[in-house]
Amino acid sequence: xxxxxxxxxxxxxxxxxxxxxxxxxxxxxxxxxxxxxxxxxxxxxxxxxxxxxxxxxxxxxxxxxxxxxxxxxxxxxxxxxxxxxxxxxxxxxxxxxxxxxxxxxxxxxxxxxxxxxxxxxxxxxxxxxxxxxxxxxxxxxxxxxxxxxxxxxxxxxxxxxxxxxxxxxxxxxxxxxxxxxxxxxxxxxxxxxxxxxxxxxxxxxxxxxxxxxxxxxxxxxxxxxxxxxxxxxxxxxxxxxxxxxxxxxxxxxxxxxxxxxxxxxxxxxxxxxxxxxxxxxxxxxxxxxxxxxxxxxxxxxxxxxxxxxxxxxxxxxxxxxxxxxxxxxxxxxxxxxxxxxxxxxxxxxxxxxxxxxxxxxxxxxxxxxxxxxxxxxxxxxxxxxxxxxxxxxxxxxxxxxxxxxxxxxxxxxxxxxxxxxxxxxxxxxxxxxxxxxxxxxxxxxx
Amino acid sequence: xxxxxxxxxxxxxxxxxxxxxxxxxxxxxxxxxxxxxxxxxxxxxxxxxxxxxxxxxxxxxxxxxxxxxxxxxxxxxxxxxxxxxxxxxxxxxxxxxxxxxxxxxxxxxxxxxxxxxxxxxxxxxxxxxxxxxxxxxxxxxxxxxxxxxxxxxxxxxxxxxxxxxxxxxxxxxxxxxxxxxxxxxxxxxxxxxxxxxxxxxxxxxxxxxxxxxxxxxxxxxxxxxxxxxxxxxxxxxxxxxxxxxxxxxxxxxxxxxxxxxxxxxxxxxxxxxxxxxxxxxxxxxxxxxxxxxxxxxxxxxxxxxxxxxxxxxxxxxxxxxxxxxxxxxxxxxxxxxxxxxxxxxxxxxxxxxxxxxxxxxxxxxxxxxxxxxxxxxxxxxxxxxxxxxxxxxxxxxxxxxxxxxxxxxxxxxxxxxxxxxxxxxxxxxxxxxxxxxxxxxxxxxxxxxxxxxxxxxxxxxxxxxxxxxxxxxxxxxxxxxxxxxxxxxxxxxxxxxxxxxxxxxxxxxxxxxxxxxxxxxxxxxxxxxxxx
Numbered sequence: 001x002x003x004x005x006x007x008x009x010x011x012x013x014x015x016x017x018x019x020x021x022x023x024x025x026x027x028x029x030x031x032x033x034x035x036x037x038x039x040x041x042x043x044x045x046x047x048x049x050x051x052x053x054x055x056x057x058x059x060x061x062x063x064x065x066x067x068x069x070x071x072x073x074x075x076x077x078x079x080x081x082x083x084x085x086x087x088x089x090x091x092x093x094x095x096x097x098x099x100x101x102x103x104x105x106x107x108x109x110x111x112x113x114x115x116x117x118x119x120x121x122x123x124x125x126x127x128x129x130x131x132x133x134x135x136x137x138x139x140x141x142x143x144x145x146x147x148x149x150x151x152x153x154x155x156x157x158x159x160x161x162x163x164x165x166x167x168x169x170x171x172x173x174x175x176x177x178x179x180x181x182x183x184x185x186x187x188x189x190x191x192x193x194x195x196x197x198x199x200x201x202x203x204x205x206x207x208x209x210x211x212x213x214x215x216x217x218x219x220x221x222x223x224x225x226x227x228x229x230x231x232x233x234x235x236x237x238x239x240x241x242x243x244x245x246x247x248x249x250x251x252x253x254x255x256x257x258x259x260x261x262x263x264x265x266x267x268x269x270x271x272x273x274x275x276x277x278x279x280x281x282x283x284x285x286x287x288x289x290x291x292x293x294x295x296x297x298x299x300x301x302x303x304x305x306x307x308x309x310x311x312x313x314x315x316x317x318x319x320x321x322x323x324x325x326x327x328x329x330x331x332x333x334x335x336x337x338x339x340x341x342x343x344x345x346x347x348x349x350x351x352x353x354x355x356x357x358x359x360x361x362x363x364x365x366x367x368x369x370x371x372x373x374x375x376x377x378x379x380x381x382x383x384x385x386x387x388x389x390x391x392x393x394x395x396x397x398x399x400x401x402x403x404x405x406x407x408x409x410x411x412x413x414x415x416x417x418x419x420x421x422x423x424x425x426x427x428x429x430x431x432x433x434x435x436x437x438x439x440x441x442x443x444x445x446x
Numbered sequence: 447x448x449x450x451x452x453x454x455x456x457x458x459x460x461x462x463x464x465x466x467x468x469x470x471x472x473x474x475x476x477x478x479x480x481x482x483x484x485x486x487x488x489x490x491x492x493x494x495x496x497x498x499x500x501x502x503x504x505x506x507x508x509x510x511x512x513x514x515x516x517x518x519x520x521x522x523x524x525x526x527x528x529x530x531x532x533x534x535x536x537x538x539x540x541x542x543x544x545x546x547x548x549x550x551x552x553x554x555x556x557x558x559x560x561x562x563x564x565x566x567x568x569x570x571x572x573x574x575x576x577x578x579x580x581x582x583x584x585x586x587x588x589x590x591x592x593x594x595x596x597x598x599x600x601x602x603x604x605x606x607x608x609x610x611x612x613x614x615x616x617x618x619x620x621x622x623x624x625x626x627x628x629x630x631x632x633x634x635x636x637x638x639x640x641x642x643x644x645x646x647x648x649x650x651x652x653x654x655x656x657x658x659x660x661x662x663x664x665x666x667x668x669x670x671x672x673x674x675x676x677x678x679x680x681x682x683x684x685x686x687x688x689x690x691x692x693x694x695x696x697x698x699x700x701x702x703x704x705x706x707x708x709x710x711x712x713x714x715x716x717x718x719x720x721x722x723x724x725x726x727x728x729x730x731x732x733x734x735x736x737x738x739x740x741x742x743x744x745x746x747x748x749x750x751x752x753x754x755x756x757x758x759x760x761x762x763x764x765x766x767x768x769x770x771x772x773x774x775x776x777x778x779x780x781x782x783x784x785x786x787x788x789x790x791x792x793x794x795x796x797x798x799x800x801x802x803x804x805x806x807x808x809x810x811x812x813x814x815x816x817x818x819x820x821x822x823x824x825x826x827x828x829x830x831x832x833x834x835x836x837x838x839x840x841x842x843x844x845x846x847x848x849x850x851x852x853x854x855x856x857x858x859x860x861x862x863x864x865x866x867x868x869x870x871x872x873x874x875x876x877x878x879x880x881x882x883x884x885x886x887x888x889x890x891x892x893x894x895x896x897x898x899x900x901x902x903x904x905x906x907x908x909x910x911x912x913x914x915x916x917x918x919x920x921x922x923x924x925x926x927x928x929x930x931x932x933x934x935x936x937x938x939x940x941x942x943x944x945x946x947x948x949x950x951x952x953x954x955x956x957x958x959x960x961x962x963x964x965x966x967x968x969x970x971x972x973x974x975x976x977x978x
Contacts (some may be wrong), residue, residue, distance in 0.1 A: 030955060094911075095878070130945030151957070152807035156945050158954035179626060179813040189803035189957045191810040202958040280449075331839060331874045338901070 009213040009238040017045060020165075020209045024049055025056060030163040033146075033196060033208045035170050037235040038225065038388035039216020039357060042167055046144050047076045049165055053140050054084060054120040062123040063157055064144040067091075069355065070123050071098040073144065077121065078104045087116030089124035089132070130156035137162050143195065144168070148354065150175040151198040152191035166196055171229040171388075172354055173381035186418030197420060213238045216357050216391055220268025228432035229384040231424055239307055246360070246392045247312070249301030256444025257293045261300070263440050264360070264393035271437040272444055276401035279369035282332040283399070285446050286368055290322055290397045291336035293362050294345055304359045304392050317344040319359040323386040324349055325366035325377060333364070350385040361390040365398035367430070373409035378426030383433060396437055403434055447648075450834035454643035462668030464642040464660040469830045471766035473637055474629040474776035476570035480534050481506070481756050483574055483749045484581050486693040487514040488700050492588045494523055495695070495704075496745035498753045499530050506753055510742045512711050517603060524589060525606035532608055534569055535615055539787050541566045568776075568783035571619055571631045572760070574654050574691035574752050579633050581693045583620030589613025590796040591969040601969075614796050618786045621797070625813055627775045627820035630783065634759040635691070641766065645669055653677055654755050655688035661762060689748045691755070703744055711737040769827035775820070799967055803957040804950045811944045819941045826884055832933060836871045843933040844869030846926045847905070853918075861920040865908045866898055873936060875906070881934040885913055885924065889939035908934070 023032045036042040046062070050073075053060045064070045067090070074088050075098075085106045090096035092111045101107050108116060113132040116122045124132075126149055141161035143149065147168035153175075174194055181192035188201035200206065214222050215238040222237035246265040252258035256272060264270030272293065274286055302315030313319075322337075324330045327349055334347045346358070350366075363386045366377045376382075387394060411427045424432070447455075454465040483506075484497040496510040507530055511523045545564035548557045573579055590613030592605035623631040639651050644660035650673070651657045659672035676688040685703070686696050695704070714734040721727035801809065825832045825841065835841040848866035853859035875881075875894045882889040890913040898905035914920035926932055951960045 127945070152810060152947075155803060155807050155954065155957050156947055158956040159948050159952065177810060177814060179810070179817050180624070181810055183624070184801065184806045184810075187800060187806065189806065191803075191807040195956075199956045202956065327874065328839065335901075 009236065013041065013211065013213045013238070016209060016211055017041075017048070020045065021049060021052060023207045023209070024165045025052060027207060029206050031199060031203060031206045032165045033200065033206055034165065034167045034211065035208065035233060036167060036211040037171065037214050037230055037233075038169060038384075039214045040211035040235065041213075041215055042144075042169065042211065043073070043076060043355075045211070046073065046142055046167055047080055049142060050077060050121055051081055051084070053142075057120075058139045059118075060121045060140045060142065061129070061138040061161060062121065062142045062144065063126050063129055063149075064123065065126055065148050067097065067125055069144060070125055071101060074101055074104070074107055074123055077123075078107060082106065084121065085119050087119040087122035089113055089116055089122055089128055091125075091128055126153045126157055129160060132157075132160060134160055140164065142167065145355065146196050146199075147172060147194050148175055149195040150177070150191065151189060151193045151195050154195035154198065155189070155191070166199065168196060170196070170233075171381060171384045173351060173379065173385055182416070185416035190419075193419075210235075212236070214388075215239075217388060218244050218268055218390075218392060221388070221390065221394065224269075224433065224436050225384065225388050228424070228429045228436075229380060229388075243307050244392055245305040245312075246315070247303050247305070249303070250299065252300075255296075256442050256446075257289070257296050258300070260395055260442040260444070261293065261296055263442055264395045265302075267440050268393050269437060269440045270393065270395040271441045272395060272397045273441050274368075274397070274399050275445055276399055277369060278371045279399065281326055282328055283369045284332075286364055286397055286399065287329070287332045287336050289444070289446055290333050290362050290364055291340050291342070293395055293397065294320060294322060294337060295340045295342050297360060297362075298342060298345075302360070306391065315359055317342065318346075321346040321348070321353065321356065321358040321361050321389060323353050323361055323363040323389065325364070325382060329364055350382045353389055354385050356389060357391065358389055359392045360394070361386070362395045362397065363387070365396050365402060367402045367405055368398040370405065373405055373427075375411075375413055375426075378409075378411065378430060380424065380426040380429045383426070383429060387433060398437075400443075403431070406430055406434070448834050448838055450837050451643055455645060458643055458645035458660065458669065462645070462670060463663060464644045464657075464669060466641065467643045467830065467834075468641045468766070468769075468824075468828050470769040470828050471763055472640060472769045472772060472824050472827065472831075473627075473632060473763075474570070474768070474772050474779070475760065475763055476567070479570040479572045479760070480531065481572045481753065482531075482578070482582070483691075483752045483756065484578060484585075484693045485695055485745060485749060486581060487511075488695060488697070490514060492584050493520065494585070494693075496523075496742075496749065497527065498746070498749040499527065501534065503757045506750075508742060508746050508749075510738075510745045512738045512741045513708060513715075521606055521609065524585075524609045524612065528606075528608040528612040531612055531615070538565055538567055538569045538783070542784075563784065565780050565784045565787065568630060568780045570629060572756060573631070573633050574756050575635045575652050576633050577652070577693055578691070579620065579623050579631060582616050582623075582631060586613045586616030586618075586620050590617050591799075591967050593969060610796065611790070614790065615786070617797050618782075622779070622782050625782075626817040627823075628779050628782070628816070629776060630779045634756045637763055638759055641763065644673070646673060650677075652691075654691040654752060654759070658755055658758060662758070689751055691752045692749070695748060699744075699748060704741075707737070707741050707744055711741060713737075769824070771823035771827050775823070796967070802950050802961040803953050804947050807947055811947075815941045815944065818938075822935070822937055822939050822941075825935065825937075826939060832935075835935065835937075836873075836933075839872055839874040840937055841933060841935040842867075842869045842871035842873040842906070843931065844871070844904070844906070846928055846930040846932060849926060849928055852909070859918065861910075861914050861918070861925070863910050863914075863920065863925050864895065865892070865910060865926050867906050867908060867932060867934070869904045869906060871904075873906075873934075875936070879936060881908060881936055882939055883926075883932050883934045884939065888913060890924070892934065 020034055074086055077086055088107055088109045090111055110116050138161045141164040143164055143166045145168050146166040147170050177192040184190040189198050210233055212235050214235055217237050219237045219241045226234045252262050260270040260272040303312035304315055305312045322333050330347050330349055366382055411425050454467050458465045478501050480501050482499045485495040487493040487495045493514040494511055495514050498506040498508055500506040509523055509526050511519050513519055542563040543566045545562055546559045547562050549560045551558045589609050592610045593601040594607050595604035619631040622628050635652050635654050635657055638657055642661050644651055655676035656673040659676045660669035663669045663672040679687045684698050714737045718730040718734050721730050825835050844867040847868045850864040852862050852864050854862045879894040881892050892908040892910045895907040895909050898907055914924040953960050
């Protein structure tokens, strides 16, 4: 018990952050790698590192992967230090950036890197940076979501900076390619591998850090996500079991959807299990069940109590999200929600939900109703993203029989020589999550 | 598998016949392709057993290795193969047309147009199946680092002249076949699979006989029955009636026919070597020749049915009209062929064993671009493919029911007409999603403004944003009119070029730095298996 008592999440996180900033600002290595589990304050770290580098007078470029991530970082920087001039390098398409940036006086926006020269911080996407040519490289760079960046993406921008801080979540979805890249599998610079794996293969001596505390995941979720997806780099929740509560003004009506909502509110997890059946991807019953759960979540007047504020905050549509594996599933759920008259709920695929945070998530299990388990559906990162977006509770909607399906389809991907085998594999992680969900199961026949 | 392919496969099962998944041919077919039907030796990677090869359907050339483990015989086979393939390739190398290419001027660093040669047509290699493509690649890999006695008099096992060159060409063809939509080296099962959906799995489709049985079943038989027969039926001696398309052979053939024949050949050879006088040697040479002829007949009997099926497949494909963009993709294949021809002529060393970081990244980026281009072009060329995209919510077709003229709010207002389209499709349109239609072969972009009425009404309001000329009034014909039937896609029609990667000598520290001077690669070292 003494170790448990001695572990104060705040102190541990501060210690880790300090060590990272020390290596970044005063270290001699050309790169620093930071692994961050879901919701461990990655963005906070990036913003802090950016501000300290700017303060130290080192010109900094920041590389993020999507325009949404770039805009989010710009806003965060401006909130922390409204005086700091920030450059937002954007594409020449229509509406290249979030209009919110126009209200920030010290943010300069341009499609040309030359017009942003001399600014302490310039931020853009990897795709845009790849088109930039410079005579004098930046002294420092921060690469955000580095595990979601492809090795060839890093190759295109690495000439722009002298040294860099790489931050990312190794447990999320690996970058992918729409064509096969097997011929390069096993090469240290495999262009379809993640930027970090190439970087570390060529520079194994670089300091590597880890953020030890997830501030997003509740105490009910952190141990499961940590055990299932990060068995060798465990983390814990920043909050305790009593710190967060989800309650509903309207009592349950006895239906399966309400029972699963209560179960999730109570324990952090709920599994709404539909009868076993092989279905098309956009399984109408499962889609309808997802939409009904969302509708009831909002109708029942949910309120979330957390360490952030003393008063409960109402569970509104913008605090709820639905996650799916495929885009057509997301589209079907959106249509079903529109039919039930529920607007403003985020519905998206695991790919697009990466980095986002909600109070409650409802996910359609990637293997629900499938006759087979392909590598896509078994991918560890997909389930990890879906199961780690919530601050309070997560409801999983799934057809029965996924356990049998997993047993019928053990992982059979060919092992490529020279590649780092990822642990745990999707098969194992799926079983771990399923075993845990079984304790929070509500069977329901729509 | 897309929804429309699933439907086509289900229909194939119910009707007992493959269903077309294309109305035009999406791959280029040469007037005079070189068909190559190779067989390999079981358990000996890269040891060819024989092949049928040629451009004349009625006169294939049979090449056989009577003892596949004998290096000399293998080299003889490869030399013979080179004698067939290289003249075929050469016959295309000299017919050229003038073309322009932009290159970076080494002095000014600017992009300038240079006049270069482009081969007017390119040779095309057709193999029966995907595994055949891999085998071409493997053959190329096994040959291109070999040295001939002329290149290196010291080399212990010199390769016959032109064998290393054949290796380089086969490597180039194998590598090019990885580019989506390319046609220099094509597998018949893949070509047929692109144009027809059978009632069996795509794995089963790799059996050329079974696949053709679905596409063109014999009269009175369903595709399923014919395919099952093609896969499993055996004669009284236990041999498959329809041998697999190779290069792997059927184990029953290996064990019952081939192994005993090779053993007889080996015995005859040993006996010949032990002959004590000329008369005895003559006799035994006769026995050896007979043993060899027996193996040749065995190899012919296993490759000829596949040879015929490849040509049947070509007949089926030739009956389809060529898609509109096929020519453009074939031109890129011609560039690829010309480029390699120039590298060979310039005396460049064979392709390295492994790509360096920059080359690998460039190849991947190029293939991703080609994949996206191929998907867009196939949909634009073929209403049936477009139907699949529409069913997937990635495109929609409908009738223009209203056009309202509007202008942009800038100092110089440009036309931004609002077009209402009624569609029965259900596209996944997000807020302000961009859609494209083909206007005289060029994409015209529009923006999704919103729905008019309920979702069931299917009324989509779009704002056309480009290709209307520079003036205040749009150019004639550039704005859709009421009553027009249009098809809009959510995907782009043309691909943007990617960012330029650094030169290999500027490979950054994250990727291990510059690869260094390229050293000539040594041939694979000789192992025990090589000298059996």
